[in-house]
Amino acid sequence: MSVMAWDDRQARDHVVRTEALLTSLSALSDPAARDRATEAAQALVALYGECLARVMALAGADTARAVADDELVGHLLLVHGLHPEPAEGRIRTALAGLRGLGEAELLAVEGPLARVRVRARGCGSSGETLRTAVQEAVAWAAPEIERVEIEEAAAAAVEPPLIPVEALSRGGARTGGAHS
Known part of the structure; x- marks a missing residue:
């Protein structure tokens, strides 16, 4: 044989x-x-x-x-329900493979439900691409999951500039007195 x-x-x-x-x-x-x-x-x-x-x-x-x-x-x-790694671990591994599209974080697995938080990079269409990729990744890694709830992460806070814009204008940085 x-x-x-x-x-x-x-x-x-x-x-x-x-x-x-x-x-x-x-x-x-x-x-x-x-x-x-x-x-x-x-x-x-x-x-x-x-x-x-x-x-x-x-x-x-x-x-x-x-x-x-x-x-x-x-x-x-x-x-056959014999995989040694629990669904949570398989899903986390699958989501880690999506980093090029944005961030996807497994929040919880509750029976046949997985909850995932996403933050896309770029425009709105990339957000839809990330959501679709999350659905497909979870289905592939954990077929026992019947539903994936995806929540959008809040937009990251914008850091203030190191130099205030006002200081860059011609008159904004002067502290009084005339130039000699």
Whole structure:
């Protein structure tokens, strides 16, 4: 028996193909065949989930984290509720990857709800881009989160200039008396 060694691109392609095949089951015209095929797929997923649960139970904490860090295996662990890192940590890591768009801070995870505070950089459209990126990052990192509430951070206070503008004008810096 050979061992498959897919690179990340091949794994992603296979995931897309598998999702398409599973989705196509609903198009089967024979209801009995459709139900049987769906039941077979669900049984296979449950079997692999049980196998993963046993592997994770045998793995030490460091091994479990290393296994979960693999993109494909990590998402399979998420599907089965076996990921060793809590949702909060996964979300914080995902939000840290958005720094180029602005700031996104996880405020709380309350069951299926995540609350995030954002502060965009630049114009209003970048704020919408950041909000969309936050939604996508949370969905990817923590699919068990059903809703993301995003609150806008208050605008940062503007620091006063080092030299008052009045002092820069021609007459503003004079302290009386005529020039000699």
